[in-house]
Amino acid sequence: MSEFDEVVDRTGTASSKWNRYGADVLPFWVADMDFRTPEFIRRAMHARIEHGVFGYTEASPTLLEAVIEWLDEQFAWRVQSDWIVWVAGVVPAFNMACRAVGAPGDGVLMPVPVYYPFLSAPRHGDRQAIECSLALSKGRWQMDLDGMAAAVTARTRLLLFCNPQNPTGRVYSREELVALARFCERHDLLICSDEIHCSLILDPEREHVPIASLSEDIAARTITLMAPTKTYNTPGLGCSFAIIPDAALRRRFNAARLGLVPGIGPLSFVAAECAYRDNSDWLPRLRRYLAANRDLLEHTVAQLPGLRMTHVEGTYLGWLDVRQLELEAPHAHFEAHGLGLSDGAQFHGPGFMRFNFGCPRATLEEGLRRLANAVSAVQRP
Ligand SMILES: Cc1ncc(COP(=O)(O)O)c(C=O)c1O
Incomplete structure (x- = not known):
């Protein structure tokens, strides 16, 4: 198990990321990761x-x-x-x-x-x-x-x-x-x-x-x-x-x-x-962890009909093209399925959603389950 796998409870820290939505919604929006700052900085x-x-x-x-x-x-x-x-x-x-x-x-x-x-x-x-x-x-x-x-x-x-x-x-x-x-x-x-x-x-x-x-x-x-x-x-x-x-x-x-x-x-x-x-191995390990999260997100999106994304070369942000889902209010749709994403319209990219994958693998996996549910809910008449 990697240190990045630890799910840190951010309750009680007035975190902007976790305060925005209710308990039913997992936040994958603002560019803030759910990992602890490395120990040498904390010390x-x-x-x-x-x-x-x-x-x-x-x-x-x-x-x-x-x-x-x-x-x-x-x-x-x-x-x-x-x-x-x-x-x-x-x-x-x-x-x-x-x-x-x-x-x-x-x-x-x-x-x-x-x-x-x-x-x-x-x-x-x-x-x-x-x-x-x-x-x-x-x-x-x-x-x-x-x-x-x-x-x-x-x-x-x-x-x-x-x-x-x-x-x-x-x-x-x-x-x-x-x-x-x-x-x-x-x-x-x-x-x-x-x-x-x-x-x-x-x-x-x-x-x-x-x-x-x-x-x-x-x-x-x-x-x-x-x-x-x-x-x-x-x-x-x-x-x-x-x-x-x-x-x-x-x-x-x-x-x-x-x-x-x-x-x-x-x-x-x-x-x-x-x-x-810093010349420790913390940052190379973080990058490898984020790259594996990125691969999982890209792999999942490739399996979901109506969703597409381009390869993420850097950052921990995926830019999901949801235009084929033809949703009237994409942000609200994903929120209703327990996903707090950033609305592309805010970035002047309507029809896209930004997905922050800077989180433990278990949190991402749960987010991806919800993403699949949100997509299949659109396909059903
Ligand atoms: C491209 C870019 N610039 C700036 C910021 C924020 O910078 P700061 O918190 O130092 O104002 C972000 C945060 O998401 C960002 O992605």
Whole structure:
């Protein structure tokens, strides 16, 4: 038995994931796993708690060193410490990016479907969201650069990009990223690249490539967002960083936080430093466990008439195509069968449901039984 098989009772923790639905519904929605954070992180947090004083805290030089070494080791990307800006969450960070680039009324291009807080971020900063659909081609979600070129206007300044992609689970290849980078240079777009899922690549033959690591020119036009929180399952600890090599862009990004975005708590920094220094086998084991969950989900979906999904290369999120079921209210239908999924319409992908498989195998198996019931209930007249 693996440690990830343990079903941790989250009752009494006011978990957003488990509070949303009643006891009859198993939650597979928000991107929060049901696994414990590894013991070495919990131990370090305990030690910090014993100190007893929890004042306002900054990123320590040792944390910066850990992050810089990690970026070099993982992605052969050499980053300078003054390029790094800490923010208490990737969502506030991409909202700051929308305000830092261009002027009110300017456009922000984004391929959809996408993690739904992307959709409203331009509006929060008085910018205009310009959506362009990802194309499903040969069973893979791809960027449609021709469609994106047609959507760009003279006032489009920023591409809001997600890789690994939430909700489709695509991990874009180096070739795809090079083509996207050329596109951004051609249209003089800055890039905000949300790479929060970069350590959750499930296929050994795939690699995560930070788009800013492609060239100095691309780095100069990019705000890269990363965090330890998805990987180590500490999303409630709110801790992330932006990498912004261009000093003027960094100044504008920092100005966008003023008076609004809080600093990061001391326990979150402790967890982050442990995460970036981790060379244990916890993460490789987690990835293998998630890949086996992914395989089980994909195998089950392939047996169910009217359901389809594309292969999940990274993240712990499956993007289920339920259009052939012709449900009037897909989310309500699955909820009525005891499944709390994310409604694709929220991501601007109507007819799809997002399934979070970051849970113990037994929980997933029960979820898949309910999925089969929900599908067979549609087939019966
Ligand atoms: C692509 C993506 N970005 C950002 C977030 C949330 O980031 P944070 O909790 O740091 O604001 C999520 C969480 O699901 C996500 O999937």
